[in-house]
Amino acid sequence: MHELAITEAMLDIVLRHAGGARVRRVRVTVGEWTGYAGDSIELFWQELARGTAAEGARLEFRYEPATLRCRGCGAVFAADGSGLECPQCGKLGGEPAGGRECTVDAIEVEGGEPG
Amino acid sequence: MSTTVPVVERVLSANDAVAAEVRARLDGKGIFCANLMASPGAGKTSLIERTVEALKGEIAIGMINGDTSAAAFDAERSQRAGAASVHVNTGGKCHLEAAMVRNALSLLPLEGIRLLLIENVGNLVCPMSWKLGAHVNVLIGSTPEGDDKPYKYPKMYAGVDVVVLNKIDLLPYVEFDCDRFLRGVEALNPGLRTFRVSCRTGEGLEEWFAWLRDKARAAR
Numbered sequence: 001m002h003e004l005a006i007t008e009a010m011l012d013i014v015l016r017h018a019g020g021a022r023v024r025r026v027r028v029t030v031g032e033w034t035g036y037a038g039d040s041i042e043l044f045w046q047e048l049a050r051g052t053a054a055e056g057a058r059l060e061f062r063y064e065p066a067t068l069r070c071r072g073c074g075a076v077f078a079a080d081g082s083g084l085e086c087p088q089c090g091k092l093g094g095e096p097a098g099g100r101e102c103t104v105d106a107i108e109v110e111g112g113e114p115g
Numbered sequence: 116m117s118t119t120v121p122v123v124e125r126v127l128s129a130n131d132a133v134a135a136e137v138r139a140r141l142d143g144k145g146i147f148c149a150n151l152m153a154s155p156g157a158g159k160t161s162l163i164e165r166t167v168e169a170l171k172g173e174i175a176i177g178m179i180n181g182d183t184s185a186a187a188f189d190a191e192r193s194q195r196a197g198a199a200s201v202h203v204n205t206g207g208k209c210h211l212e213a214a215m216v217r218n219a220l221s222l223l224p225l226e227g228i229r230l231l232l233i234e235n236v237g238n239l240v241c242p243m244s245w246k247l248g249a250h251v252n253v254l255i256g257s258t259p260e261g262d263d264k265p266y267k268y269p270k271m272y273a274g275v276d277v278v279v280l281n282k283i284d285l286l287p288y289v290e291f292d293c294d295r296f297l298r299g300v301e302a303l304n305p306g307l308r309t310f311r312v313s314c315r316t317g318e319g320l321e322e323w324f325a326w327l328r329d330k331a332r333a334a335r
Contacts (some may be wrong), residue, residue, distance in 0.1 A: 002208070002209045002210060002238075002240060002241035004207070004208060005208050005210070005212060005245075006126055006127075009126045009127060009129055009130065010126050012129065013122065013124050013126065013129075014122075017120055017122050017124075018120070021118075024117055028126075033269075033270045034241075034244060034270075035240045035241060035270070066269075066270070068269070071305070079269050083266065084265075084266055084269065084299065084302050084303070092298060092299075092302040093299070093301070093302020093303050094302070094303075095273075096269070096270065096273045096274075096303075100270075101125055102125070102126045102127070103122075103123060103124060103125050103126060104122045104123070104124050104126060105121070105122060105123055106119055106120060106121050106122055106123070107119070107120050107122055108117050108118070108119045108120070109117060109118055109120060110116070110117055111116060111117070111118065112116065112118055
């Protein structure tokens with residue numbers, strides 16, 4: 001369910017940047033720490049974008065894995081739920097590194113530069 | 116013909132802006148605000164009841180209770196305990212958003228309040244992403260949930276400022292290795308303030324009350 005709110009926020013950003021032009025494609029980065037599922041965003045998108053300039057626009061997701069930076073040796077490793085030990089030095093835990101954000105990266109609109 | 120427009124905007128930036136607005140409003144009134152997060156059943160409402168009962172004589176407390184439905188049980192419980200409470204129906208959303216808090220603030224008698232407790236929706240996944248403008252984010256864990264929670268929800272444990280481990284009276288009856296739990300917390304969030312409490316027996320609560328009392332006094 002938490003994708004509903006995120007999709008609303010995403011649509012707001014897209015429509016603002018489209019400046020009224022018809023939107024064809026939306027490129028989105030989803031960091032794994034956020035826990036958002038692309039297929040759920042897709043479902044809400046179809047509903048929310050209906051009747052707007054972004055209706056029918058295709059979403060393209062780029063997934064960024066969740067990683068931790070070891071506080072011991074600085075190695076960056078996947079935080080995939082299998083454990084929190086650094087594979088390099090064995091130290092437990094670390095600073096959240098990649099995969100924390102969800103961003104709208106670019107949109108493709110019909111016609112020239114939007115006004 | 117089509118054109119690609121670079122955007123690169125964080126999806127939650129609009130929420131963050133409203134959270135900053137909420138924080139400025141709270142600071143202007145000298146109110147200390149804590150955002151309480153937990154999985155359902157960890158004891159959020161019980162901790163709030165105990166806290167309000169213990170502190171209401173010395174500090175005026177406001178409450179915002181987030182719920183996914185119109186059932187205002189939790190708000191009624193904090194109201195009975197002695198806090199000015201606003202129930203926020205998230206309309207099915209599994210977390211509170213800064214705009215919901217902003218709206219709720221307008222329904223509270225802010226002039227008299229020194230401590231504002233926000234009871235977030237019971238969920239360990241997304242509430243952490245949505246800043247609310249609170250001064251501290253508090254995670255309430257409980258022993259029956261298991262000692263693996265920091266390992267399974269690292270984002271939550273890495274992002275909070277305080278962990279309250281509730282239901283320590285159940286330690287003899289549940290599989291919960293306190294050391295393993297605290298090691299996981301420390302690994303993600305070194306030096307994190309932790310409290311071990313039982314809302315049922317009252318054990319450990321004094322320390323939590325004292326911490327909150329100091330924070331609320333310092334905010335003035």
